[in-house]
Amino acid sequence: MxxxxxxxxxxxxxxxxxxxxxxxxxxxxxxxxxxxxxxxxxxxxxxxxxxxxxxxxxxxxxxxxxxxxxxxxxxxxxxxxxxxxxxxxxxxxxxxxxxxxxxxxxxxxxxxxxxxxxxxxxxxxxxxxxxxxxxGEQLWDQGPVTAVTGAHSLVLGTGQSAAELRGYARLADRAVPAVSRAWGARWARRVVVLVPRSLDGMAALLGSPAAQYRGIAAVTTAETPGAGQAPADRVVVNPEAYAILGDLGKQVVLTHESAHVATRSATTAATPLWLSEGYADWTGYLGTTRTPAEVAPELTRAVADGHTPAALPADKDFGFTGDPAGLARSYESGWLACRMIADRWGEDRLRAFYRAVGAHRTRAGAVGSALAKVLDTTPEAFTARWRAYTRDQLG
Incomplete structure (x- = not known):
């Protein structure tokens, strides 16, 4: 996220x-x-x-x-x-x-x-x-900071042992090369991971209510960059939600968040969340053995019930609404759209499409222009193809 x-x-x-x-x-x-x-x-x-x-x-x-x-x-x-x-x-x-x-x-x-x-x-x-x-608080506001440096990461925590933080560093060190293989090497190729003591600590770092992040394993934040500068990203972990994930889930989360760090300079106000979150999820699951039905269980249930979404999710569908299944379907829909682009047009075109959308200053017309320029299609045709792909992959 x-x-x-x-x-x-x-x-x-x-x-x-x-x-x-x-x-x-x-x-x-x-x-x-x-x-x-x-x-x-x-x-x-x-x-x-x-x-x-x-x-x-x-x-x-x-x-x-x-x-x-x-x-x-x-x-x-x-x-x-x-x-x-x-x-x-x-x-x-x-x-x-x-x-x-x-x-x-x-x-x-x-x-x-x-x-x-x-x-x-x-x-x-x-x-x-x-x-x-x-x-928002800074991590040291919550107590003494422990730092662990990995090959491609810096993990900072409060209340954890260095051994615990090294576990995060190992996963982050695998995530960064995986993201580079998908996105390319034109990014810092390092991530900073913040591990507070609790969900409440995470929320305090982000300056938001804890309820907004309950069940969310991690988020990525970025400072607004000045002209010609790259922003300073932080991956902020919710240790309570992260702890209940399996090994694959933990790796997918850190790879997903590292993808956000990599794509930050190409992500603008014109980039819809279905694309930014979908691309991060696509990168996170790339190379795993998970099937579409395993990656997108809520969307699979919707298709089985005859409720294939009529359109890609809007940004508001990614907000905390108290409907975890609906939020999951939004992420899964974005992931499947990016997977479809990679399958149908190729991974190079997926990257080019992402960059083309973000090159616009405003949302209006950005996706339609990039669809025409990079994928030679229209929003209507793309949506129809995505709905058919969703039924084919999950039906």
Whole structure:
């Protein structure tokens, strides 16, 4: 499942909030540009100490708790930019940008809230840091991070042993070459896998309700890239749903999510979910011995009952609706459509079709144009062929 990209204020009592001149009497300087610049300098020193592995210097800027939790991360960059300073000087909002060495070609951006206090000499001190209101947590917000590096992967977890995380790395290391064989080598050919402690931890990382991901084994998220940049993807695992899968299911999940990472630069607002999810599933099951009926059991039941879908699923059909069977049929329908393209036109044309759809700026006409250009067919003819293929493969 691909994820598609989605101020904290406290009410403080006290007379010093009512009149600006009272700041001096309450011990809080007004939040002018000088104060904001001072806070920025503290955060700059904090970032430099973290990158320089200097815990003592880090400790002079504030609490050392994040340092211990971040120790295992292979950081290539880490910067803060103060975006707001509270009137009473007790907290600030900041934009954190960081890159993982050997993994990210563009930084991850996170909105953070920092709690501040004054040192004895009147300087600034960070007493706590957390995700800003409405923003997703970072993995280290949930505890110390353990890192395992594979041949094609970096697996980061909280609450798991290194041995457990190596199991994820082994599957991810098999997934990446499999995706490259299907999609080609024009991608980073590495994946970053985040393994929180629980479903609730996964939801907190994604900034969404846990119910939205119940039963979903993993999702892929990406930072919106700047011009000419590739986004920073993360595969986020739901350890509760993932744990009940068999060996093949676990491999298919990580291959599916790695396919999303590979196809990210070719996936745009014009790409329908039946294509992006269908292609990821097609890649995940490629080379396995699973039959169409085994891969698509819900769609098989629908066909047996005489309910072959009239059209490919819309994007809304991939949302959490409380209908697991309907959601499964949507994924299965997309998978079967991509399988049909590979069978009828060839794998090269399937890749070319995916890229051609994503080359459009908007959804309108994108699929029809790509069908005509790459597959020499129309949406109506393609849908009719897909419905016949569905009946033939699953009937």
């Amino acid at each position: 691909a994820g598609r990209n989605s101020a904290w204020r406290t009410a403080a009592a006290g007379l010093c909030l009512l009149l600006l001149p009272a700041f001096a009497g309450c011990g809080h300087p007004p939040p002018d540009s000088a104060a904001r610049a001072e806070v920025q300098r503290v955060l700059d020193r904090r970032a430099a100490a973290l990158l320089g592995h200097d815990e003592a210097a880090y400790g002079t800027t504030g609490t050392r708790t994040p340092y211990a939790r971040l120790r295992a991360l292979p950081l290539a960059s880490w910067t803060y930019r103060v975006t707001a300073l509270r009137r009473d000087g007790t907290s600030a909002d900041a934009e954190l940008r960081y890159r993982l060495a050997g993994q990210d070609t563009a930084p991850v951006t996170a909105r953070r809230t920092l709690t501040l206090s004054h040192t004895a000499d009147g300087g600034w001190y960070v007493t706590a840091e957390r995700a800003a209101h409405g923003a």
